[in-house]
Amino acid sequence: MVANISFILALSQFWFEPWFVILAIIIAISSVILIINKNKTYNDDYVTPELTNFSLETGRLFLLFAAFMPSLTGFAYCLIIAKIDATLAVNIFFGVLAFIIYAASFKSKFVINNLNKIIVSLYSLFVLLTLFNSYITHLHSFYFSTMLVTISIATVVIDKAKPFTYFAIIIGACISILVFTVSKPLVPALIFLFCTLCEIIAVYLMILIKLNLNDKLLFADDVINNGNSLVIAANANGKVVYASKNFERILGFTEKEILGDGWWNIRSASPEDNYREQNAVVDVEDQDVVTNKVIAKDKSIHWIKWLNKRMKSGLVVGIGSDVTEKYLLEERYQNMVENASDIIYTTNSNGVFIYTNTAAVYVTGYEVTELIGINYLDLIHPAWKNKIAKFYYNQVITNLEKSYCEFPIITKQNKELWIGQTVSLISSEDTKTFVGFQSVARDITTRVMAQQELEENRKHLEIRNAIVEKILAASTEAEMISDVLVQLKQVIPNIKHYGIAMYDIDKNVGVTTYRDVLKNYEQGTSVYDISTTASLGALLHNTSYDNKELSTKQNPSVHELKWLSQGVETVSVTPIFINGTLYGAINLLHTIPNAFTPKEQQLLREIANNIAINISRVRYSDIISEINKDVSENIAYATRIQQAIIPPDNYLTNYFPKSFLYLQQRDKLGGDFYFATQRDQYTFLAVGDCTGHGVSGALLTILSINYLTQAISELRLTDPALIIEHLNNSITTSLNKNNKTRDEIRDGLDLCICVIDHKAQAVFYAGAMNAIYTVHNSVLTEYKGTRMPIGGILYDYKKNFYETHVITYTEGMNMYITTDGYTDQFEPITQKKYGRNKFKQLLQKIAPLSSTEQKNEVRKSHEDWKRNATQTDDVCVVGLQF
Numbered sequence: 032m033v034a035n036i037s038f039i040l041a042l043s044q045f046w047f048e049p050w051f052v053i054l055a056i057i058i059a060i061s062s063v064i065l066i067i068n069k070n071k072t073y074n075d076d077y078v079t080p081e082l083t084n085f086s087l088e089t090g091r092l093f094l095l096f097a098a099f100m101p102s103l104t105g106f107a108y109c110l111i112i113a114k115i116d117a118t119l120a121v122n123i124f125f126g127v128l129a130f131i132i133y134a135a136s137f138k139s140k141f142v143i144n145n146l147n148k149i150i151v152s153l154y155s156l157f158v159l160l161t162l163f164n165s166y167i168t169h170l171h172s173f174y175f176s177t178m179l180v181t182i183s184i185a186t187v188v189i190d191k192a193k194p195f196t197y198f199a200i201i202i203g204a205c206i207s208i209l210v211f212t213v214s215k216p217l218v219p220a221l222i223f224l225f226c227t228l229c230e231i232i233a234v235y236l237m238i239l240i241k242l243n244l245n246d247k248l249l250f251a252d253d254v255i256n257n258g259n260s261l262v263i264a265a266n267a268n269g270k271v272v273y274a275s276k277n278f279e280r281i282l283g284f285t286e287k288e289i290l291g292d293g294w295w296n297i298r299s300a301s302p303e304d305n306y307r308e309q310n311a312v313v314d315v316e317d318q319d320v321v322t323n324k325v326i327a328k329d330k331s332i333h334w335i336k337w338l339n340k341r342m343k344s345g346l347v348v349g350i351g352s353d354v355t356e357k358y359l360l361e362e363r364y365q366n367m368v369e370n371a372s373d374i375i376y377t378t379n380s381n382g383v384f385i386y387t388n389t390a391a392v393y394v395t396g397y398e399v400t401e402l403i404g405i406n407y408l409d410l411i412h413p414a415w416k417n418k419i420a421k422f423y424y425n426q427v428i429t430n431l432e433k434s435y436c437e438f439p440i441i442t443k444q445n446k447e448l449w450i451g452q453t454v455s456l457i458s459s460e461d462t463k464t465f466v467g468f469q470s471v472a473r474d475i476t477t478r479v480m481a482q483q484e485l486e487e488n489r490k491h492l493e494i495r496n497a498i499v500e501k502i503l504a505a506s507t508e509a510e511m512i513s514d515v516l517v518q519l520k521q522v523i524p525n526i527k528h529y530g531i532a533m534y535d536i537d538k539n540v541g542v543t544t545y546r547d548v549l550k551n552y553e554q555g556t557s558v559y560d561i562s563t564t565a566s567l568g569a570l571l572h573n574t575s576y577d578n579k580e581l582s583t584k585q586n587p588s589v590h591e592l593k594w595l596s597q598g599v600e601t602v603s604v605t606p607i608f609i610n611g612t613l614y615g616a617i618n619l620l621h622t623i624p625n626a627f628t629p630k631e632q633q634l635l636r637e638i639a640n641n642i643a644i645n646i647s648r649v650r651y652s653d654i655i656s657e658i659n660k661d662v663s664e665n666i667a668y669a670t671r672i673q674q675a676i677i678p679p680d681n682y683l684t685n686y687f688p689k690s691f692l693y694l695q696q697r698d699k700l701g702g703d704f705y706f707a708t709q710r711d712q713y714t715f716l717a718v719g720d721c722t723g724h725g726v727s728g729a730l731l732t733i734l735s736i737n738y739l740t741q742a743i744s745e746l747r748l749t750d751p752a753l754i755i756e757h758l759n760n761s762i763t764t765s766l767n768k769n770n771k772t773r774d775e776i777r778d779g780l781d782l783c784i785c786v787i788d789h790k791a792q793a794v795f796y797a798g799a800m801n802a803i804y805t806v807h808n809s810v811l812t813e814y815k816g817t818r819m820p821i822g823g824i825l826y827d828y829k830k831n832f833y834e835t836h837v838i839t840y841t842e843g844m845n846m847y848i849t850t851d852g853y854t855d856q857f858e859p860i861t862q863k864k865y866g867r868n869k870f871k872q873l874l875q876k877i878a879p880l881s882s883t884e885q886k887n888e889v890r891k892s893h894e895d896w897k898r899n900a901t902q903t904d905d906v907c908v909v910g911l912q913f
């Protein structure tokens with residue numbers, strides 16, 4: 032029983048232990064802080080550093096407080112206890128430190144830039160100082176009060192919930208440690224702890240309340256003062272009582288300049304305008320929307336759209352949006368519409384004009400005031416009215432948003448113009464029903480006329496081609512004349528008399544084959560003396576004879592009198608000239624003055640020219656055939672001569688058994704050749720490419736082979752360079768020997784000549800533009816010639832201009848010589864040349880093959896590359912193996 036009572040007494044004493052009370056208070060405070068923090072209503076996103084950091088002025092005030100408060104507190108405590116103790120010196124030291132920082136804030140950029148951090152640090156030292164004083168004085172009531180004041184000013188320094196939570200935990204822990212370490216406290220430790228912790232909770236609640244209010248104000252302040260809308264408020268008398276800060280950013284005016292009557296004085300230099308604007312705001316009943324021009328402080332013009340609304344308190348709040356860009360765009364659009372070259376107009380649902388720009392005045396001739404109120408159909412050509420009305424009726428019925436149509440209109444000056452216009456339907460914004468048309472129209476008369484003329488020209492061309500086809504198809508003059516007369520009646524209507532005359536100028540005789548409509552299409556032939564015709568003078572000068580009003584002519588000729596007796600008024604005679612000689616004429620007669628149009632007269636001239644061409648073709652076809660026959664025979668004979676001079680394919684094997692020749696002239700005659708002969712231990716081999724093709728190239732080959740033979744057989748030359756020098760001098764001199772003109776003949780050739788010394792097993796080589804190639808053990812070597820052709824240019828050549836190269840050959844080495852015709856062949860699709868690189872690859876590929884196989888591969892590669900295209904140049908390729 033006694034033990035149970037002792038346990039209960041001990042347990043009851045547990046509840047009153049200081050450590051348990053402290054623990055309970057800390058748990059309670061932490062619970063309150065967590066619950067409040069979890070259920071807070073403010074938003075930290077709006078609590079920006081700019082709103083919580085110290086301004087320079089506020090910071091300096093706090094520094095002055097920190098400089099004087101500790102010192103004064105120390106002196107006050109000393110007066111209370113009637114003696115000076117250690118706390119006074121510490122407090123004075125802290126005050127001096129705060130004052131030094133205060134003074135430095137006027138000069139030091141470091142202090143100014145880090146003022147917020149310095150003040151937080153200084154406040155933390157101030158709290159520690161107060162705890163120190165409380166400890167030294169054994170929790171004297173004076174410093175107990177000082178501690179409460181120190182904690183209460185935390186709202187000035189710490190303005191956010193989270194940092195203060197950390198501060199509350201740290202300071203609470205420090206106070207808890209303090210109350211347990213102080214012996215003989217003058218204020219009960221639990222009361223000291225309880226009061227300070229309650230003060231911490233109160234300060235925390237104050238911070239939350241402040242932040243909760245800021246949450247509601249900061250967003251509004253940010254939107255109003257930093258947004259793009261201007262906000263202004265005026266009282267019932269029109270005095271401006273509020274203006275958002277962004278007035279200065281947008282218009283340049285400060286809040287001070289706007290408040291009161293400032294805004295109205297700024298609005299305009301005219302007091303009457305300002306008074307009118309002020310009264311307009313005063314008279315707002317519910318809400319009103321207006322757009323005003325505002326001149327900013329920098330004199331730039333802004334257009335502001337205001338939504339003015341009267342509040343229940345009588346305050347009028349205006350929210351303004353800067354619509355300058357939109358207004359200027361609309362103004363620019365309006366100017367573009369008014370100054371556009373196209374007609375832009377609007378009609379109601381019945382097609383009555385309700386708006387049109389000034390372009391309509393220039394096109395239609397009507398003034399804008401004359402067009403407004405009339406129907407668009409009143410301008411359309413009568414023949415098109417029903418068609419156009421139906422067109423736009425269908426657009427409305429089918430609800431086609433946009434359409435395009437072309438039609439003629441009649442201007443005020445009774446002139447016909449063609450219009451091409453795009454029409455859009457206009458619908459009501461509310462009911463979405465059709466209310467009118469919006470149209471953009473353009474004068475397309477020039478284009479339409481051009482199209483009509485193009486169509487006429489097309490028909491004219493079809494007629495001309497049909498007649499020309501008939502003319503060219505005729506094999507005799509009689510057949511041609513008959514066909515032309517039939518065509519003339521079809522293409523030129525209402526002709527009364529038409530015929531084609533053939534003249535013999537030497538005998539002054541004309542024979543006309545005609546058809547006479549006046550005599551029931553009578554067809555016949557008349558013979559007459561052309562010297563008596565009125566048209567002969569003009570025809571001899573290859574000029575048409577046109578008499579458009581025969582009855583008005585004075586002193587008519589016999590033929591004209593005859594025509595007049597038949598009622599003829601218009602006469603048109605078109606000459607037919609062949610090789611500068613009048614050969615005949617096309618005669619047309621009509622009973623109406625000015626009967627033939629310029630296009631018909633042009634057609635007659637074209638027909639006359641084609642008649643002349645066909646007559647020339649028929650008359651001279653035999654002569655041309657005979658000439659062609661002679662030319663063909665001459666070319667065939669020349670081909671036999673060239674083939675006799677240039678040895679056949681198997682000739683080369685007499686000197687080189689393992690060799691091949693691929694010679695393919697572009698025409699029957701050509702300018703590529705090869706030459707081979709032997710003297711003593713030397714074998715001479717040359718491949719040449721003369722200027723030109725056909726006959727000209729063939730003649731040069733004969734001349735070149737002749738001079739090569741002369742150099743080798745008569746002059747006994749063995750040096751290839753000297754042989755080329757001789758060939759060059761001989762050809763140049765021969766071609767210009769009897770040339771008396773100032774322009775020298777520039778024909779010549781490219782040549783490659785090899786002198787093979789069988790005893791020395793060496794090849795002596797010289798080239799004019801051309802190269803040779805050797806392939807040995809799959810290795811290709813190119814030996815280039817001198818970059819100078821033979822002949823072509825007359826000048827004093829330097830001796831030994833061409834160089835001789837020496838190549839030592841071994842058994843099995845292949846040597847190839849070619850003209851540029853092979854590498855210059857075009858591929859028909861890509862239009863690329865065969866090229867030297869591809870030719871070199873071909874040589875490396877065929878070198879191991881027999882001579883017959885090599886020739887077949889050279890031919891196949893050339894034909895595969897050329898395919899069905901025309902051969903570009905003469906081709907000559909020679910290959911041999913030592």
